[in-house]
Amino acid sequence: xxxxxxxxxxxxxxxxxxxxxxxxxxxxxxxxxxxxxxxxxxxxxxxxxxxxxxxxxxxxxxxxxxxxxxxxxxxxxxxxxxxxxxxxxxxxxxxxxxxxxxxxxxxxxxxxxxxxxxxxxxxxxxxxxxxxxxxxxxxxxxxxxxxxxxxxxxxxxxxxxxxxxxxxxxxxxxxxxxxx
Amino acid sequence: xxxxxxxxxxxxxxxxxxxxxxxxxxxxxxxxxxxxxxxxxxxxxxxxxxxxxxxxxxxxxxxxxxxxxxxxxxxxxxxxxxxxxxxxxxxxxxxxxxxxxxxxxxxxxxxxxxxxxxxxxxxxxxxxxxxxxxxxxxxxxxxxxxxxxxxxxxxxxxxxxxxxxxxxxxxxxxxxxxxxxxxxxxxxxxxxxxxxxxxxxxxxxxxxxxxxxxxxxxxxxxxxxxxxxxxxxxxxxxxxxxxxxxxxxxxxxxxxxxxxxxxxxxxxxxxxxxxxxxxxxxxxxxxxxxxxxxxxxxxxxxxxxxxxxxxxxxxxxxxxxxxxxxxxxxxxxxxxxxxxxxxxxxxxxxxxxxxxxxxxxxxxxxxxxxxxxxxxxxxxxxxxxxxxxxxxxxxxxxxxxxxx
Amino acid sequence: xxxxxxxxxxxxxxxxxxxxxxxxxxxxxxxxxxxxxxxxxxxxxxxxxxxxxxxxxxxxxxxxxxxxxxxxxxxxxxxxxxxxxxxxxxxxxxxxxxxxxxxxxxxxxxxxxxxxxxxxxxxxxxxxxxxxxxxxxxxxxxxxxxxxxxxxxxxxxxxxxxxxxxxxxxxxxxxxxxxxxxxxxxxxxxxxxxxxxxxxxxxxxxxxxxxxxxxxxxxxxxxxxxxxxxxxxxxxxxxxxxxxxxxxxxxxxxxxxxxxxxxxxxxxxxxxxxxxxxxxxxxxxxxxxxxxxxxxxxxxxxxxxxxxxxxxxxxxxxxxxxxxxxxxxxxxxxxxxxxxxxxxxxxxxxxxxxxxxxxxxxxxxxxxxxxxxxxxxxxxxxxxxxxxxxxxxxxxxxxxxxxx
Ligand code: FES
Ligand SMILES: [Fe+2]
Numbered sequence: 001x002x003x004x005x006x007x008x009x010x011x012x013x014x015x016x017x018x019x020x021x022x023x024x025x026x027x028x029x030x031x032x033x034x035x036x037x038x039x040x041x042x043x044x045x046x047x048x049x050x051x052x053x054x055x056x057x058x059x060x061x062x063x064x065x066x067x068x069x070x071x072x073x074x075x076x077x078x079x080x081x082x083x084x085x086x087x088x089x090x091x092x093x094x095x096x097x098x099x100x101x102x103x104x105x106x107x108x109x110x111x112x113x114x115x116x117x118x119x120x121x122x123x124x125x126x127x128x129x130x131x132x133x134x135x136x137x138x139x140x141x142x143x144x145x146x147x148x149x150x151x152x153x154x155x156x157x158x159x160x161x162x163x164x165x166x167x168x169x170x171x172x173x174x175x176x177x178x179x180x
Numbered sequence: 181x182x183x184x185x186x187x188x189x190x191x192x193x194x195x196x197x198x199x200x201x202x203x204x205x206x207x208x209x210x211x212x213x214x215x216x217x218x219x220x221x222x223x224x225x226x227x228x229x230x231x232x233x234x235x236x237x238x239x240x241x242x243x244x245x246x247x248x249x250x251x252x253x254x255x256x257x258x259x260x261x262x263x264x265x266x267x268x269x270x271x272x273x274x275x276x277x278x279x280x281x282x283x284x285x286x287x288x289x290x291x292x293x294x295x296x297x298x299x300x301x302x303x304x305x306x307x308x309x310x311x312x313x314x315x316x317x318x319x320x321x322x323x324x325x326x327x328x329x330x331x332x333x334x335x336x337x338x339x340x341x342x343x344x345x346x347x348x349x350x351x352x353x354x355x356x357x358x359x360x361x362x363x364x365x366x367x368x369x370x371x372x373x374x375x376x377x378x379x380x381x382x383x384x385x386x387x388x389x390x391x392x393x394x395x396x397x398x399x400x401x402x403x404x405x406x407x408x409x410x411x412x413x414x415x416x417x418x419x420x421x422x423x424x425x426x427x428x429x430x431x432x433x434x435x436x437x438x439x440x441x442x443x444x445x446x447x448x449x450x451x452x453x454x455x456x457x458x459x460x461x462x463x464x465x466x467x468x469x470x471x472x473x474x475x476x477x478x479x480x481x482x483x484x485x486x487x488x489x490x491x492x493x494x495x496x497x498x499x500x501x502x503x504x505x506x507x508x509x510x511x512x513x514x515x516x517x518x519x520x521x522x523x524x525x526x527x528x529x530x531x532x533x534x535x536x537x538x539x540x541x542x543x544x545x546x547x548x549x550x551x552x553x554x555x556x557x558x559x560x561x562x563x564x565x566x567x568x569x570x571x572x573x574x575x576x577x578x579x580x581x582x583x584x
Numbered sequence: 585x586x587x588x589x590x591x592x593x594x595x596x597x598x599x600x601x602x603x604x605x606x607x608x609x610x611x612x613x614x615x616x617x618x619x620x621x622x623x624x625x626x627x628x629x630x631x632x633x634x635x636x637x638x639x640x641x642x643x644x645x646x647x648x649x650x651x652x653x654x655x656x657x658x659x660x661x662x663x664x665x666x667x668x669x670x671x672x673x674x675x676x677x678x679x680x681x682x683x684x685x686x687x688x689x690x691x692x693x694x695x696x697x698x699x700x701x702x703x704x705x706x707x708x709x710x711x712x713x714x715x716x717x718x719x720x721x722x723x724x725x726x727x728x729x730x731x732x733x734x735x736x737x738x739x740x741x742x743x744x745x746x747x748x749x750x751x752x753x754x755x756x757x758x759x760x761x762x763x764x765x766x767x768x769x770x771x772x773x774x775x776x777x778x779x780x781x782x783x784x785x786x787x788x789x790x791x792x793x794x795x796x797x798x799x800x801x802x803x804x805x806x807x808x809x810x811x812x813x814x815x816x817x818x819x820x821x822x823x824x825x826x827x828x829x830x831x832x833x834x835x836x837x838x839x840x841x842x843x844x845x846x847x848x849x850x851x852x853x854x855x856x857x858x859x860x861x862x863x864x865x866x867x868x869x870x871x872x873x874x875x876x877x878x879x880x881x882x883x884x885x886x887x888x889x890x891x892x893x894x895x896x897x898x899x900x901x902x903x904x905x906x907x908x909x910x911x912x913x914x915x916x917x918x919x920x921x922x923x924x925x926x927x928x929x930x931x932x933x934x935x936x937x938x939x940x941x942x943x944x945x946x947x948x949x950x951x952x953x954x955x956x957x958x959x960x961x962x963x964x965x966x967x968x969x970x971x972x973x974x975x976x977x978x979x980x981x982x983x984x985x986x987x988x
Contacts, residue, residue, distance in 0.1 A: 065369055067277040072367075073504060074370075093393060093394075093523060134644065169371075183724065185742075392693050527676040528692075531668060533650055541673050
């Protein structure tokens with residue numbers, strides 16, 4: 001995929017190559033898509049989350065380890081892999097992890113469209129917070145960036161690639177059965 | 181029947197070797213004593229040689245005794261370990277977790293050391309010390325180190341300790357082939373600071389009764405042929421090993437019907453071999469992935485656990501990718517098993533706070549199968565030797581209860 | 585006149601009963617001793633029965649002694665309280681603050697318990713334990729509990745304690761109407777972890793002299809007729825009640841159209857009744873809402889304070905809304921009073937500076953008004969009795985005075 005990098009064309013109110021009514025509509029669709037992935041995952045609405053994903057979806061969680069001086073990948077799934085992972089979650093540890101209150105806070109930094117208008121590369125800042133069920137104290141679990149590629153086809157936006165690039169490498173006490 | 185206080189505190193009908201007093205997990209004085217009597221006396225792995233592959237590479241590590249260490253590969257390619265501690269005013273020499281330096285220079289007043297721990301520069305030495313301090317007396321503190329048994333860097337901070345070989349005994353023989361057929365290479369590292377006692381993590385690593393906790397393990401092992409035929413074996417110095425079986429990874433939904441096909445040099449495809457080394461280490465081979473746990477106990481109710489994943493040096497790109505995937509599927513911070521184990525040991529500590537009143541913690545299962553708890557009993561047998569205390573009555577004040 | 589160091593450290597010219605040594609609020613060994621001699625010996629509320637309204641409901645609570653508890657309503661509708669701890673390897677049974685379960689199953693090795701605390705399943709019992717261990721010996725630890733004084737679940741972890749009745753004496757008599765006319769129901773809950781000593785919170789709850797701090801109280805109570813005619817009443821075991829005050833809420837809520845009209849069954853709408861129970865519980869009745877404070881002291885300078893707001897069972901939605909509004913206006917986490925009290929007790933903790941700050945804390949006011957500090961003196965009299973130490977001289981450093 002090629003992206004224009006700096007191509008932030010002003011919405012002009014005319015149809016786009018990828019089937020959106022206007023550039024403004026296209027921009028809105030991209031931003032909402034990214035936000036909805038957080039909202040659905042926060043709500044453990046896995047079907048809703050997968051609905052946002054492209055059939056060729058690829059999801060990874062990666063980080064750089066200064067200990068090993070190299071990149072580490074901690075989770076790597078295609079659509080089917082992600083689907084089963086989420087499906088089986090309730091069977092793990094009496095669904096303890098599905099009771100956690102996780103909230104993903106997102107800020108979209110940049111959106112860059114490809115020349116042929118069918119892809120958007122989106123970089124967002126992410127913080128994941130954990131709120132204790134008992135008493136409700138909130139702590140920061142992780143900071144990361146989403147490096148997303150959004151597929152734009154027929155007036156629809158779908159998440160094609162997501163790399164969760166973690167800054168945080170110690171993830172609470174237990175790590176997480178639930179993807180960010 | 182539910183129990184009142186007297187019944188709750190009554191010793192179980194089991195032999196005293198078959199349970200422990202929960203205070204061994206919560207008591208501050210016992211913890212300090214463990215540090216003196218055990219952590220500062222026995223061998224443990226602090227990292228793998230592939231974490232410092234080139235001449236001049238260093239790796240900052242923490243020994244289980246709490247001591248900061250600097251593991252350095254010299255220009256002679258030999259690995260040495262030093263206190264990560266400047267001889268001048270005690271500053272930490274390496275602040276980065278890893279790096280490469282021909283000379284290790286302290287940032288504070290810029291004293292320098294070579295990779296053998298010799299002090300090679302004292303800034304304005306003559307002006308300040310005249311002939312009163314000599315560089316040759318200002319070397320780093322080097323600790324007993326051996327690199328072996330799979331390329332691990334073993335350290336003992338007690339200069340008077342016996343050899344590593346004697347400490348490990350025959351406990352690792354069971355993995356000898358796998359650890360020597362080809363060199364290992366690190367592929368994953370992460371750590372977790374967990375509000376629990378380090379021995380609770382070790383217990384969990386050495387008992388398989390809690391396979392019930394892991395949906396993944398129930399599917400791939402517990403309900404599969406061969407599971408119950410496995411036995412737990414004890415070795416000198418408190419170490420334990422567990423027989424292998426061929427696990428059926430394809431039976432776990434999350435693997436999408438994929439069995440682990442890539443094996444491990446010298447080992448069998450989909451084998452599961454487990455060795456626990458007293459007091460803080462676990463080697464687990466689930467071919468094609470290999471995991472090592474080490475721990476730095478920070479307080480009775482706090483432990484830093486380090487998890488390392490290994491592959492085989494010279495892997496093809498595909499093989500490497502398969503090992504990484506299989507390691508992470510259960511053992512990474514987003515894996516299926518590790519978080520489950522961790523909530524269990526955190527849960528144990530939540531309940532044990534205020535420990536002297538709580539029930540005895542049982543290690544009482546005896547059966548000719550993998551769920552025999554002889555592993556934990558063997559551990560506490562060793563623990564009692566070093567500590568000169570029985571684990572079921574560490575303060576010698578439970579006798580009255582026993583007499584009841 | 586400002587004081588020199590010596591003057592600052594000189595004991596006040598008051599009897600030993602009229603001030604305390606600041607170390608009773610900061611010293612670690614005193615705190616541990618309080619746990620043993622007071623917190624593990626006396627009755628305290630852990631929750632309200634409406635928090636587990638249905639058969640098989642459970643509520644995870646923490647007792648003031650620090651112990652994890654599980655409050656369970658059985659299918660016989662009776663409430664029982666257990667340690668939230670698995671007798672097997674000591675894991676917590678419930679991680680969730682509340683839920684509903686016919687059987688309580690530990691996640692670790694799947695041992696199960698019924699709502700009476702009987703162990704009803706040991707996974708692979710015969711295989712592992714043969715006849716050496718019986719289910720009937722590994723029931724949960726049940727603690728003394730009584731559901732009383734408005735449907736609150738009272739717990740004492742000392743099996744040999746006296747009955748709740750005897751502990752409360754006649755202290756709750758003047759609230760009996762309100763607590764019995766209709767069943768209560770919990771309507772809100774929140775907790776705070778405060779870096780201060782638990783007794784400072786309780787002092788503040790007792791002490792009406794500090795109403796100067798609260799704008800709301802100045803407006804609704806302090807200027808009202810009869811305000812200064814009220815007296816404290818001392819009861820057994822250090823408990824204290826204050827004569828009700830008449831409040832004119834319209835003084836603060838003027839112009840907003842908000843009025844407190846609704847009363848409380850068995851009580852009068854404008855009367856504020858306060859009952860402080862040694863060592864950690866406060867009943868605070870400000871119709872139309874009742875607030876209950878309970879505490880779990882975590883350390884000498886760290887305390888969990890739990891706040892419960894109660895309404896009347898069967899309230900209409902409008903009534904409930906009004907009770908909640910009135911409760912929250914003072915006492916919710918966004919209320920006008922609670923944050924003010926907190927800054928005061930946190931400020932005290934800062935001022936005490938781990939016992940090295942101010943030399944003596946005064947409780948010396950004597951007057952026939954609600955500004956008498958007899959309420960706090962009465963608390964420390966009980967405290968001194970149970971601790972076997974004088975609060976003004978907890979370490980017996982005053983031989984001369986002791987002879988007085
Ligand atoms: S700790 Fe509860 S079943 Fe083992
Ligand atoms: Fe496990």
